[in-house]
Amino acid sequence: MQIAPDIQLPSLPEVTLRALEACHQDENYRRISDIVSADTALVTRVLALANSALYGPTSQIRSIDQALLRLGTRRFHTLVLTAALRQILYELGADQWQQLRDFWRHSLTTALTARALATLTRYPEPDQAFMLGMLHNVGELIALKTPPGETQQYYFDHQSDIAAELVNSWGLGTMAVDAMRYQQAMPTEIQDAGHLVKLISLATRLALSDAAGIAAAGTIFGLNEELTREINRRIDQEVSGVAESLGIPLSEDYDAHHSNHKLKQTILKQAMASQALELSPIRGSAQESLASTVTSLTLITGLPALYFGQAGDGLTLLSASNGDTPDLTVASGPATSVLTEAYSSGTALCLGDRTTTVLDRQLLSLLKTPSLVAIPVRGEDQCAGVFVVGTDHDSSGQTEEIGRLFSAKLSDAVTATLANSGTQDGMESELARQAIRRQVHEVSNPLTIIRQYIYQLRNRLDDDEVQQELDVIRDELDRAGDLLLQISRGPGHDAANPTGVSNLNDELRILQDLLEDSLFNGDDMALELDLCADPTDVTVPGAVIRQVVINLVRNAAECLVDGGEVAIHTQAPVWQSGKTWVELEVADTGNGIPDEVRKHLFSPVQSTKGKGHSGLGLSVVKQLIDDMEGIISCRTGRGGTAFRILFPAAANKKNDEK
Secondary structure: OOOOOOOOOOOOHHHHHHHHHHHHOOOOHHHHHHHHHOOHHHHHHHHHHHOOHHHOOOOOOOOHHHHHHHHOHHHHHHHHHHHHHHHOOOOOOHHHHHHHHHHHHHHHHHHHHHHHHHHHOOOOOHHHHHHHHHHOOHHHHHHHOOOOOHHHHHHHHOHHHHHHHHHHHOOOOHHHHHHHHOOOOOHHHOOOOOHHHHHHHHHHHHOOOOHHHHHHHHHHHOOOHHHHHHHHHHHHHHHHHHHHHHOOOOOOOOOOHHHHHHHHHHHHHHHHHHHHHHOOOOOOOHHHHHHHOHHHHHHHHOOOEEEEEEEOOEEEEEEEOOOOOOOOEEEOOOOOOHHHHHHHHOOOEEOOOOOOOHHHHHHHHHHOOOEEEEEEEEOOOOEEEEEEEEEOOOOHHHHHHHHHHHHHHHHHHHHHHHHHHOOOOHHHHHHHHHHHHHHHHHHHHHHHHHHHHHHHHHHHOOOHHHHHHHHHHHHHHHHHHHHHHHHHOOOOOOOOOOOOOEEHHHHHHHHHHHHHHHHOOOOOEEEEEEOOOOOOEEOOOHHHHHHHHHHHHHHHHHOOOOOEEEEEEEEEEEEEOOEEEEEEEEEEOOOOOOHHHHOOOOOOOOOOOOOOOOOHHHHHHHHHHHHOOOEEEEEEEOOEEEEEEEEEEHHHHHHHHO
16 A cells, blocks of 8 residues: 655644744754654654655755755744644544554654664664654554554554655665664564664664563674663653653643644634734834734734834834824833833733833723733844733733734744835844844754764764864864854944944854854753843954854863853953953863963964864964953863953943043
8 A cells, every 4th residue: 555755644732832832933953853853743744845856856864854954944844834734633532642642652762762772883873763763653653543444454564564665755765764674573583684774673672661672682782681771761761851841741641632722722823913914014114014013913812002113212102002192202221111121121021910110000001901911023133112912910821922923923024025125224124134144044054964963973983184184174164154154244244333342242142043053052062141231342343252252162162072061251341450341251161271282372283173173263362352452361170161351341432532
């Protein structure tokens, strides 16, 4: 019986919800990949689309990461939304939902076991083993959505053949097809089979946690009973952790009614938010466009709403859905009211049980409601404006959720409209740069994956010359990433700042996503930002700040051989030598700098990365600091290394001009 390669299969609603949420919030690429990888139905959709004729002749996909990179962010988001729409059409009974939960648990257990065994037995592609572990029993998932009868029984009885057929149709390669086809072969029959066949066969047996699986581990790979049981124990813990993060109960009867209902509501709310924008076409200036949509927001919430737009250093009431718009302009700081705090933080806020300020009470009077929710609309580096929606205490959470969806879709719509309008409005420039950033982020993802694979490949090679060549490739990828960052900042960004004054904290916030995506994807490494609340304006161009920070953070991350943390701190003002400075500290928890390197710390000839590296990073940083007449120092030891830089504060320039 032939199976369509793009077959639609059911997922647990909790997984689909989490995937939708991750896409909506533009979460880290690695996090989205982790969510998709944990669900067989989503994996099949990704592989089917990535291997479709849409992309022409392509090389074999050996991991889910590679498939996602081939699709790109936009297509993947569409795929998740389509899967969610199909998901709400599945009307499964209580027993079927229970079977689907058990199927999910077994598939994930098999996949994690396959990856662990691949690492233990030095198979070069652990992620490929994981992917095939998720797919090995796809026939059972097809059977679960099939009415009882001969066809359903066929799917149950021919799971290995079905998996082999689909894997072949997706172009995953002959060895992958064999791993599916022979997964149920006896351990004695596959002792001399290919590595991948043995991995999947043993993983499927160990996932059952029975004595036969323990015995098979000894027959196939010579693993002793104690080690095999420890592998099972750790995989069980990992599966429990994934289930907990997704909200899937494992220790009790599974009822998907609540989660499925929530999924339907989420999809309907997104559809409502999209449809509402059709009621108020986006035209004119940015602020006029945003103000005109307040009626649409009222239509989908059924609640009165106000819109405050940015005007100079304050916020001005531009439109109201329940009558005339009074003349009301408020200072954007200090952030004491719900409105001003939502504006400064960029986060939606409910009034709830907060102590009301005078401005809060004024807004409640205008809205004629007992409570309110403030929902910011994003710009590039700051909030563009804030919707304030009147509500009651019981409905504030739902109002906030719908409002956030509307705000996000509105921002995207304004971006697209203004990008094509030719207007020179300042808001247009900000939104256009935001679109460029999203494109740069999508280009950066494959660079990040390539860099990680080079790092893994380097560690598996003993040839010093090849290692040096791979190091040079990594350096060039880093340079490409730096160039992408310059593009994301927009043409003439620093030239448009003739004063040469930059805000250190703002530059660090912009750099955070790039650094996290490219250097801190693993669970054992973290980047922490601790930015001071005081002004951090410095007389240094933004491009110079970025070059200094990227060099220091990259060096720090590469010192975390066994994992750890890189922390970035700022402090202002700092007084030294009769001047005012802004301090930047980049600290890591590595093993410290060796004695022989410390003696020539800022010389371009010393490096701990091997001969393939020129060691120019710190020398470049030192030259840049000297050129700006700043100060750099270093402390290092067993507890890690910290570089402290003092940038000239802009306050010095103001004092000199007086």
